[in-house]
Amino acid sequence: MTELDVRTLQRRLAAFADARDWGQYHTPKNLASALSVEAAELLEIFQWLTPEQSARVMADPETAPRVADEVADVLAYLLQFCEALGIDALAALAAKIERNESRFPVPGSTGDEDRHSSE
Amino acid sequence: MTELDVRTLQRRLAAFADARDWGQYHTPKNLASALSVEAAELLEIFQWLTPEQSARVMADPETAPRVADEVADVLAYLLQFCEALGIDALAALAAKIERNESRFPVPGSTGDEDRHSSE
Amino acid sequence: MTELDVRTLQRRLAAFADARDWGQYHTPKNLASALSVEAAELLEIFQWLTPEQSARVMADPETAPRVADEVADVLAYLLQFCEALGIDALAALAAKIERNESRFPVPGSTGDEDRHSSE
Amino acid sequence: MTELDVRTLQRRLAAFADARDWGQYHTPKNLASALSVEAAELLEIFQWLTPEQSARVMADPETAPRVADEVADVLAYLLQFCEALGIDALAALAAKIERNESRFPVPGSTGDEDRHSSE
Numbered sequence: 001m002t003e004l005d006v007r008t009l010q011r012r013l014a015a016f017a018d019a020r021d022w023g024q025y026h027t028p029k030n031l032a033s034a035l036s037v038e039a040a041e042l043l044e045i046f047q048w049l050t051p052e053q054s055a056r057v058m059a060d061p062e063t064a065p066r067v068a069d070e071v072a073d074v075l076a077y078l079l080q081f082c083e084a085l086g087i088d089a090l091a092a093l094a095a096k097i098e099r100n101e102s103r104f105p106v107p108g109s110t111g112d113e114d115r116h117s118s119e
Numbered sequence: 120m121t122e123l124d125v126r127t128l129q130r131r132l133a134a135f136a137d138a139r140d141w142g143q144y145h146t147p148k149n150l151a152s153a154l155s156v157e158a159a160e161l162l163e164i165f166q167w168l169t170p171e172q173s174a175r176v177m178a179d180p181e182t183a184p185r186v187a188d189e190v191a192d193v194l195a196y197l198l199q200f201c202e203a204l205g206i207d208a209l210a211a212l213a214a215k216i217e218r219n220e221s222r223f224p225v226p227g228s229t230g231d232e233d234r235h236s237s238e
Numbered sequence: 239m240t241e242l243d244v245r246t247l248q249r250r251l252a253a254f255a256d257a258r259d260w261g262q263y264h265t266p267k268n269l270a271s272a273l274s275v276e277a278a279e280l281l282e283i284f285q286w287l288t289p290e291q292s293a294r295v296m297a298d299p300e301t302a303p304r305v306a307d308e309v310a311d312v313l314a315y316l317l318q319f320c321e322a323l324g325i326d327a328l329a330a331l332a333a334k335i336e337r338n339e340s341r342f343p344v345p346g347s348t349g350d351e352d353r354h355s356s357e
Numbered sequence: 358m359t360e361l362d363v364r365t366l367q368r369r370l371a372a373f374a375d376a377r378d379w380g381q382y383h384t385p386k387n388l389a390s391a392l393s394v395e396a397a398e399l400l401e402i403f404q405w406l407t408p409e410q411s412a413r414v415m416a417d418p419e420t421a422p423r424v425a426d427e428v429a430d431v432l433a434y435l436l437q438f439c440e441a442l443g444i445d446a447l448a449a450l451a452a453k454i455e456r457n458e459s460r461f462p463v464p465g466s467t468g469d470e471d472r473h474s475s476e
Contacts, residue, residue: 004210005125034405038158040274046152047387071200078197092187093194152281152284155397163275242451267411270400270402277393292389295385329361335369
């Protein structure tokens with residue numbers, strides 16, 4: 001269970017790449033490409049589905065592990081990217097949530113309701 | 120500091136979207152699209168850089184916050200996607216690392232050296 | 239009207255980049271990144287829309303030119319990528335259509351109906 | 358040879374999809390997703406390559422047909438997307454090139470040299 005925190009996983013990924021001498025490939029530019037490619041592989045699973053079908057993918061025993069696997073790949077490259085550049089992903093997200101809480105006040109307080117934004 | 124774990128951030132993102140009634144937009148399909156779009160926005164920062172320039176982006180006071188911001192966006196959509204489908208991203212990554220440790224043995228033990236794989 | 243064929247546009251794009259000395263940035267790797275980034279910008283317009291809303295985007299005077307503009311960007315980078323590597327995009331597509339006509343026979347002839355494939 | 362113009366290929370793609378009753382899947386939103394996924398598959402070929410290696414991919418008999426194949430996929434989905442929304446891709450690109458010729462004057466005329474833009 002101590003394995004399941006972000007920093008531990010980030011360190012295991014770094015050790016994994018180091019042991020295989022993959023550091024040479026892991027420039028921030030290449031890792032950003034790989035992250036984008038893995039995110040597209042996740043999207044590929046959903047591209048022809050209706051919104052309703054997309055909500056049921058985990059009920060399909062063939063699709064569910066593919067989805068989890070692509071999630072793992074996206075997170076792996078995101079953490080390796082952050083490791084390469086010394087970025088604390090969780091701190092960046094916490095800061096972003098705080099900014100968004102002021103940028104997008106809860107509707108009712110403003111009247112600008114029901115309009116989704118890109119956050 | 121208790122804010123900075125994945126599960127807490129995931130819950131804050133869910134509360135944030137609920138308060139704004141954004142759940143209607145947050146189908147797994149749409150969240151996978153948004154994740155992919157944000158990953159591409161991160162890549163955009165690097166697209167014309169040399170590998171060497173890409174390693175120095177955090178030294179540039181204009182670029183560094185943009186990179187952290189896109190990292191936050193990618194992580195935000197990844198966690199919202201996982202929330203929508205009940206996926207434990209950290210467990211998925213831990214399982215993947217274990218599988219990869221058998222799939223890509225450390226070179227020297229096998230002789231299949233210096234070949235990067237898509238992991 | 240002679241402007242509107244692929245080869246002429248490809249040549250104009252090459253002349254445009256040459257005159258600005260952008261050839262140094264236009265490695266196939268960078269152009270493939272840029273193509274992927276522009277395709278994601280096109281997707282961004284659609285990410286929160288329902289299938290029905292997505293079919294009506296050209297009726298919206300604000301959205302229509304954005305869509306056409308992103309289409310132009312995707313095509314521009316695709317043609318510059320092909321120029322850099324000496325690929326004839328139209329011939330590649332014609333060959334692909336021919337292969338797909340044998341790989342995916344019209345249903346009725348086979349009974350394998352109504353299953354969309356990734357082509 | 359009359360096959361190798363954009364409009365003819367666009368019509369063949371439409372006939373291909375119609376014959377297989379794939380129109381139901383081909384919403385603009387889904388086609389934009391598929392375009393983005395195919396662009397990422399093209400990028401995947403380049404993600405770990407150096408800029409120099411990326412310039413030599415067509416010399417490798419295994420990689421060259423994969424590159425051409427992904428180019429065909431990107432163009433196929435771009436043309437199907439344009440067909441679904443009634444967009445003339447070549448006209449959109451010609452218009453874009455004209456706008457860019459005023460937005461990015463040739464250096465020397467302005468002194469703003471050697472700075473690549475996102476066009």
